[in-house]
Amino acid sequence: EAQVTQNPRYLITVTGKKLTVTCSQNMNHEYMSWYRQDPGLGLRQIYYSMNVEVTDKGDVPEGYKVSRKEKRNFPLILESPSPNQTSLYFCASSLHGRFGGYSLDEQFFGPGTRLTVL
């Protein structure tokens, strides 16, 4: 089944304790992205990746890191989490980003990771 998976689905942690949220897609998509969703603010893009080894900042990248060593995986790293990073996080992928003449395709979202930082 074509899907985007995220782990963990729920996480409660404490300030300053490094954590990683994994994201994996099995659709051979080139474009992957991380979003955070907060009440009243919609989804805000944290980082995105056009392809392997190519990542770039979205609208709210502060306090986050990403890596794209393989096409299928795009982990989100919080080196020193703080309470203002408490949020619902979504990973998404699409076949292409807008590059080389392609138009951006529909994004497939993972099920979400609810993170609480105490």
Add this chain to the structure above:
Amino acid sequence: GQQVMQIPQYQHVQEGEDFTTYCNSSTTLSNIQWYKQRPGGHPVFLIQLVKSGEVKKQKRLTFQFGEAKKNSSLHITATQTTDVGTYFCAGLGNFNKFYFGSGTKLNVKP
């Protein structure tokens, strides 16, 4: 910075009534996508509009992209309880950054 505003924030309708949500961008968008998120779920793609003035229909849903490519709307005719959820617009701005609207939460009373 670039912003995508969406109104209304909430809409409560009686089943059978129509519903419209509006999306406005501070800058020109290269395309706009619409997503639906059911309560407790993840966003699910509905449609993408690319051309200025484009109108697309999916059964009871009508999507429009403004002539200036700075606004868009989603209209649902004769709502049903299955339409409940939050509807988001998302525009592709500079480079490959995506900007989502804050969403319109639709509640349909049977």
